[in-house]
Amino acid sequence: MTNIILAETSASVSELKKNPMGTVASGEGFPVAILNRNELAFYCIPAKAYEALLEKLEDLELNAIADARKNQAEIKVNLSDM
Numbered sequence: 001m002t003n004i005i006l007a008e009t010s011a012s013v014s015e016l017k018k019n020p021m022g023t024v025a026s027g028e029g030f031p032v033a034i035l036n037r038n039e040l041a042f043y044c045i046p047a048k049a050y051e052a053l054l055e056k057l058e059d060l061e062l063n064a065i066a067d068a069r070k071n072q073a074e075i076k077v078n079l080s081d082m
Helices: 013-018 020-025 047-069
Strands: 009-012 031-035 039-044
Touching: 013 031, 013 039, 020 031, 031 047
Parallel strands: 009 031
Antiparallel strands: 031 039
16 A cells, blocks of 8 residues: 655654654654555654644634624724723
């Protein structure tokens, strides 16, 4: 079975077990593809990259909500009434 590896850096599960933080660091802030017997098993993603990914997903969801509501009638609100 062929796999498309969506990372520039890869490492084996054995390398990950021997030196987890070194394996993460080898990606220089980007995901590292972890291979098990030369087959893609998962991606090891640094915390900052994962947080950025979740932020982008949230932005996409909020943009979709805004796009869906853009033709709705406006409701005027006075902040002093709150």
